[in-house]
Amino acid sequence: MTEPATIAPRDGGMAPGLGTDRHFKYLILLPAVFILLFIGIFPIVHTLVASVQNINMLEEDTSFHGLLHYRYLFQDARLWESIAHTLLITGIALPIELGLGLLMAFLFVEKLPGRPVFVALLVLPTLIAPVVAGATWRLLFDHRYGPINQVLGWIAGEPVPILWVINPAYVYPAIFIAEIWQWTPFMFLLLLAALSNVDRSLTEAAEIDGASPLTVFRRIILPAIWPVMAIALLIRGLDLIRIFDVIWALTQGGPGTMTETLSIYTYNQGFRQFETSYTGAIAFLVIVVLTVVVIWLLRRMEIHR
């Protein structure tokens, strides 16, 4: 990108009022920049300030308490367990959503009859509020009246009373099913758009030259769709790190704290236990870690170019 050409005054000197204009330009930008910074920075600063005070259900001690709550972060086993649960969900759901989304995109990139209708139907789950999706899946998984156990019962030939949201063996599968059902279409949509823009002449030329489908994918398609795929992965990855609604509706983090994610734990601490300062410390830790990770990923993915 080049600097916009400036109009030089005919006499070679500075045009009258130009310096004032330049300042005026910044001046009129200033309120917008200030508002943006205020909206973006103020909550972070406020969180940071709260995290070094001692505000909880019964006390509003706004004096400086140093790193009291940050020290507790490292002793709080439940916090680290919730982070592990979050990473587990992200580590499993994200590749599955990507893989399924990519497969569906390959299927629909061809001009099939009725394609627009199918695409629209497939995208529907992403339009539903996650908490509604979670509540719907809770009904579907109901051990007694839910259709999932009914269908399994027909197949098994006897009642199948699986306690999907109680039994430790089934809670994670239930979460993955609900999560992947809702968000695979998002991957699909982005990847379909990316695949539609891949230059067909390149893939056809490679095929004529005898390249295998895998080679065509690795050498031509993947590099072409990578920027979009990387952004999709980043968006969904961040979403999964913050996952709350579906799990809240399905298990509320149970049984025990077995499916408690970072967001659920933070919510519990902040809005049910009123540990405001400690919640601030958790939030600030998450902000810092995620910022570092996202910047590193953006550089690594080279999509900032």
Added chain:
Amino acid sequence: MRARTCAAAVAAVVGLTLSATAWAQSAAERAVEAAKQYAGAEISIVWEAGLQSLDPLNFSGPKWEELTGIKVKVIEVPTAEMFTKILQEHRAGTGAYDALNVIPSWMADLAKAGALEELDAYVDKYGYRDELESIAPTYRDNQMKVDGKIYGFPDDGDLFVLYYRKDLFEDPENQAEFKAMHGYDLGPPQTWEQYAHIGQFITDKYAPEIYGAGQFRQPAYGIWMFEERYRVEGGRFFDPETMRAQINGDIGVKAFEGMRSDNAFMPPGVETWGFVEALSSFLAGEIAMTISWPPFGRWAAGYGTEEEALSWVPKSTIADKVGYALPPGGTPQLAAGFSLSVASGSKNKEAAYLFIQWLNSEETSLQRVQLPYALRDPFRESHFTNEEYLSRWADAGEYLATLRAGADTGLLDLSILQIDKYEEALRQSMTRLWAGEDARAILDDVAAQWDALTDRIGVDKQRAAYQDWAGKPNAYPM
């Protein structure tokens, strides 16, 4: 001199007459009269979402407006969020709430956080102290005050009642078989061991058509079931000196394992049961015993279920077959309840107070506890003996007598500083219990969490709160 004496005597007579006239008014009438000065105003009240709120929406709210000209805006909040919302609004200083429904075990936390208005001055100003005395002692003495000051009016006689199928229990064949098997008469169980015997006996004989029992297992309700059973078995929550948690001892493990083993004679999937599941199964005649709040008993008898608001309640198939008893041990958990309070941040404190005095008064509350759809349960002496209520259905007398007995022996919900944090640990333990984890390991974790919480809050502060609570006659079985 004589003239002056005469004038004084006349003034005294007139004064006494006027005062007697004023005092002749009931507390409800006094509230209405005083509230008329606020005609045209609007007050908000936080009420539990769902059936509970049909009381102010359909009955008391419109009636109050008709009597005083004050509109009532009902803010429905799910039970699990009520504490959070009340405290959040207080912290934010919005003044959005005027009157509140408060679960009594939260009252200390909310009062100490400054969210509740102290009511003593209003009580005296509007002459309500005498009527407060006619609230059943368990509720009056335990669900009204914090540190000796009034912060709420007990307004709901919640407690757990055992409902059972009289037809099955009184069947001569069942009685003979049961006695031959266990050596004692088949009747409402007096102990948890008997409960298991009877439950298993009926399941063995009638399942899958009828199971021996079915009851709440969702964590929010399950913790009350545990609190009751643990204390009935002789458990104490804390060591009163060291404030170390005691629930992971043998008694706690026995109670926990008993709860889980009882599931064996309950319908499959009982681990997920809440209010609706237990209600629908009992009314459908699928379970022989259940333990729940008083509305189960009214609806099982068919009282008011023709009301549109109760159209979702399954038609009772056992209307003339329901027996009422106290749960094993005879000391039922008071399980939540509600007290009416005034928000300290309210901009209409006086009007809000007058509304709750009127709601809670003898005459208004008597009507409210008979609303079939509103879930408020008898809590005043007069409610238990009211002729109209006693005639509502054939066994209403037995029902009210059971509630009255429970109101005497009922066990208070544990109430100490930051109680929700302790309850949260217990709620999580319930799901682990149903998931099949080792009972002692679960309770060891809960005890460790409780101890850590106590240490964070401060052992001395929490000890004082616990000793205050444990010193009440209904904290533990006598």
